[in-house]
Amino acid sequence: MIPNVVKKSFYRFYLFQPGLRIWHWVQFLAIFVLFFTGLYIGNPFFIGSILDPTDAYGKALCMDLIRLIHFAAGYVLLFGFIYRLFLMVTKKSHFWLLIPKFWKGWFWKGIFDVLLFYTFIKKSHIPLVRNPLARTAYFFVMLLILFEIWTGFAMYGLSNPDGFWAKFLGNWTLALFGSEYELHFWHHVVAWIIALFVMVHVYMVFFNDFIAKEGELSSMTSGVKFFPEGHLPYDCDDVASKEECKRLKGET
Amino acid sequence: MGKTYWEAFKEAGISRREFLKFATYITGLMGLAPSMVPKVVEALETKERIPVIWLHGLECTGCTESFIRSNAPYASDLLLNVITLEYDETLPAAAGILYEENGKMVRSGLVGHLDKVVEEYKGKYILVYEGGVPLGNDGRYCIVAGRPYKEDVIELAKHAAVLMSVGTCASWGGIQAARPNPTHSVPVSDLVNKPLIKVPGCPPIPEVITGTILHLALFGMPPLDDQGRPKQFFGNRIHDTCYRRPFFNAGQFVEKPDDDAAKKGWCLYKIGCRGPTTYASCGNLRWFGGISYPIQSGAPCIGCADKNFWDKGPFFQREKGIVLPNVEVDADKVGVAAAAVTAGALAVHAIAAGIRHAGEKDDEH
Known part of the structure; x- marks a missing residue:
């Protein structure tokens, strides 16, 4: 039997470096843990038989432990965020992966093209390495994450009113929101918005992997995307390394 | 005028021993370390007693009720020996126009007590506010001694050494400032530009009120947080x-x-x-x-x-809850509902994608 021959050839396009990939999965773990421990903290319950308070401490699931996990994961998220900022300043392509270029015509064209593609009006969109709609969404999600870090550490720090966090974040945040009651509320609401983003994000990755066949799903583990021959993305110089773009254009 | 706390105590027949006990007690009350006792004694011996003017706006007098139940120091001690409560609309024996008047009496030749106090202690008195300030209808929702309360708030603040708002009404607006706030009531801090120390609470703990007044009298402003509350009580x-x-x-x-x-x-x-x-x-x-x-x-x-x-x-x-038109819902319920709707939408999208891009496999391979 003659096997099916793939007529179209694909470039292996190296996009995400190891640091970025590790960051992504650490971020994922932290957000996952934070969201579910956060739900517990907002509406706690006791698991197991209750005899007396000392007995409760022996049980694995108690408020104290869940809060400890929540705070620890919060620190992971914070240092992840700082690490991502570090990547942004040290590498140009890592900077533009997260910052939308609203001032460029092709960027808007990309957004509308992708929207048309997602709503099935068009069968494909203009060639892109990083879809501008996602780039915009990631930017705003990073702002939401920053909001959660900010409000979270403000509340966390205020249990020690003269400590570092209270002085650095707590006091002025409290004055800004008027009351910690409001802080609790907004921290909770934004957590849900991030959870909704995660749902859409995961779906869109699968969708792109199935339909556009650029290796979207595996790119965050292998770092590699696949582009068909003759595919010259608009945003290549923005988000990818120079060597890869040259290779794609056939300049080397 | 001019009497120190210790002199006033002596006049009232309080022994040195009692005086030192009192000094030790208030040191703890102000949140200061025991090593500060000598400094408190020194301040009580050398500082002149500070006169207090206490104003009442839109409120229930609950803060005063709380204040006079102060256990340590007893309010009677505080009123008679420690501070000189020169003017207050609810606690004094005196009343009426000669007590309350501020402003017009000077012009007519008669001088009211409030006039006299302000004149005598210009720039020295502690001004305590109790109650919110209504601004609506030109301040007519609260008339004290024939004047809109908001005028007194601004007028008396001009010559005060320190301002202090006692209670949630004076500090944040209180119950009359709650939605929909028909009298357009505001906290005192919206009207005055001087350093203001806030002692919120409905009412505040009596020892917190007296402790803050004592701290102001003996050592001036206590350390405040970003919202203007004394850290030792609201930290x-x-x-x-x-x-x-x-x-x-x-x-x-x-x-x-x-x-x-x-x-x-x-x-x-x-x-x-x-x-x-x-x-x-x-x-x-x-x-x-x-x-x-x-x-x-x-x-x-x-x-x-x-x-x-x-x-x-x-x-x-x-x-x-999250306020939607006519209903208020729990954030978690809204979250779960939004997640369900999103999941549904994504499923529909996935099916549509399957239909729309169905033939593509054959084109490419």
């Missing part, structure tokens, strides 16, 4: 100083105000206790000389020292 959440905190950490909660857990005295977090978001001394000072406080008596804290606490959802609910 901690009630939650962090609560004796029921171990139940919170253990995850043992009262689910309904009358359930078994409530009888056992577990944490009131789930029935809306505002301890985790309220800054006050109820957890450590407690009330009436340390007898009890709301949480100890089994009622969740309603956050009465917190900004705009009247507007923050039902008191016996953990978190306020």
Whole structure:
């Protein structure tokens, strides 16, 4: 039997470096843990038989432990965020992966093209390495994450009113929101918005992997995307390394 | 004028021993270390007594009721010996036009007590506000001694050394400033531009009021937080100083105000206790000389020292809901519903994608 021959050839396009990939999965773990421990903290319950308070401490699931996990994961998220900022300043392509270029015509064209593609009006969109709609969404999600870090550490720090966090974040945040009651509320609401983003994000990755066949799903583990021959993305110089773009254009 | 605290004490026949005991007591009350006792004694011996003018606006006089129940120092001690409460609309024996008048009497030749006090202690007195200030209808919702209250608020602040707002009404606006705020009431800090020390609470703990006044009288401004509250009394959440905190950490909660857990005295977090978001001394000072406080008596804290606490959802609910037109819903319920809708939409999208891009496999291979 003659096997099916793939007529179209694909470039292996190296996009995400190891640091970025590790960051992504650490971020994922932290957000996952934070969201579910956060739900517990907002509406706690006791698991197991209750005899007396000392007995409760022996049980694995108690408020104290869940809060400890929540705070620890919060620190992971914070240092992840700082690490991502570090990547942004040290590498140009890592900077533009997260910052939308609203001032460029092709960027808007990309957004509308992708929207048309997602709503099935068009069968494909203009060639892109990083879809501008996602780039915009990631930017705003990073702002939401920053909001959660900010409000979270403000509340966390205020249990020690003269400590570092209270002085650095707590006091002025409290004055800004008027009351910690409001802080609790907004921290909770934004957590849900991030959870909704995660749902859409995961779906869109699968969708792109199935339909556009650029290796979207595996790119965050292998770092590699696949582009068909003759595919010259608009945003290549923005988000990818120079060597890869040259290779794609056939300049080397 | 000119008498120091110690001189006033001597005149009242209080012994040196009693005086030193008093100094030690108030040192602890002001949140100062025992090593500060000599400095407090020195201040009491050398500083002149500070006159206090106490104004009442839109309020229930609950703060005064609280103040006169101060256990340490006794309010009578405080009023008669420590501060000179020169003007107050509810506590003095005197009343009427000659007591209250400020402004017009000077012109007519007669001088009212308030006029005299302001003239005599210009730039020296502590001005204490109790109650919110209505601005609506040109301030006519609160007339004191024939004048709109807001005029006194601004006028008397001009010559005051320090301003202090006692209670939630004066500090945050209080119940009359709650939605929809028909009298357009505002906190005092909206009207004056001077340093203002806020002692919120509905009412504040008596020892907190007296402790703050004493600190102002002896050492000037105490350290304040970003919202203008004295740190020694408002530095901690009630939650962090609560004796029921171990139940919170253990995850043992009262689910309904009358359930078994409530009888056992577990944490009131789930029935809306505002301890985790309220800054006050109820957890450590407690009330009436340390007898009890709301949480100890089994009622969740309603956050009465917190900004705009009247507007923050039902008191016996953990978190306020998300306000949609005509309904208010729990954030988790909205979240789950939004997640379900999103999941549904994504499923529909996936099916549509399957149909729309069905033939593509054959084109490419």
